[in-house]
Amino acid sequence: MVRVSQDDAEAYQRLLLIYQPRIMRLLQHTVGSSPLAEDLTQDVFLRVWRARRTYQPTARFSTWIFHIAHNVASNAIRDRSRKREVQTWPGESDSTSVRTVDQVAYASTGAMPVRNFDKAERAELVQTALQALSPRQRTALLLSKFEDLSYEEIGQAMEMSIPAVKSLLSRARVNLRNLLQPYFPEEHSPAPHSDSESIEP
Incomplete structure (x- = not known):
């Protein structure tokens, strides 16, 4: 990620190869929709790229990117809930x-x-x-x-x-x-x- 923070496009592509399947899998299980998970995965990596110059390696990179993924998924779940008059997640009943x-x-x-x-x-x-x-x-x-x-x-x-x-x-x-x-x-x-x-x- 240090090289990505220096605008190294090749390093960013390697990061995608390593983490994109993992983020996609997590989001798919979290939101329960493959098409939505694909969109959210793109959002996660867009945020990673935008935040590359402010990234501080104070924790493992995986922890940082999973934090971003969690926030993206939480926002998507919240938005979906607002669109429904009554939102009941499977498992709450x-x-x-x-x-x-x-x-x-x-x-x-x-x-x-x-x-x-x-x-x-x-x-x-x-x-x-x-x-x-x-x-x-x-x-x-x-x-x-x-x-x-x-x-x-x-x-x-x-x-x-x-x-x-x-x-x-x-x-x-x-x-x-x-x-x-x-x-x-x-x-x-x-x-x-x-x-x-x-x-x-």
Whole structure:
């Protein structure tokens, strides 16, 4: 980023190659829309370029860019909420969340309760359950699991204290486990893995 701050276009292109897929993945899971995530990813890197000369390497670059991505996603969510008379995020109503995951499970096998899932079906269930979390819980969990950020780094990215991050992650894990437990009663509920492009059990 130091070279980018000196208007090095080649360094900026390398930065795009490294971070664009990661930012896109985070935003797609956060806002739940691929087209919107693509637009927001472009916005993130436009902000990075505009801020290049004022960038101060006081923290890891990844923490800084995830902070920008979090702000961009939060603004998009806020704007979308204002456009709706009543905005209810999946996950803020337990019954809505369970019905959503149930629909995926039922579509996979045509029967409930469901226990026999192939890898793709399990991945879809986890994806759906993850979307049922609130945006803040989802973002914190993704930064922890996908990007392996520490509590301190997540706090910097999301402008939260370390105790608040720990509490947020704890609630996210409990909620995700509760959503998935009915479908995997004899094993620990699947969780997002950091070594996969998609969230797989």
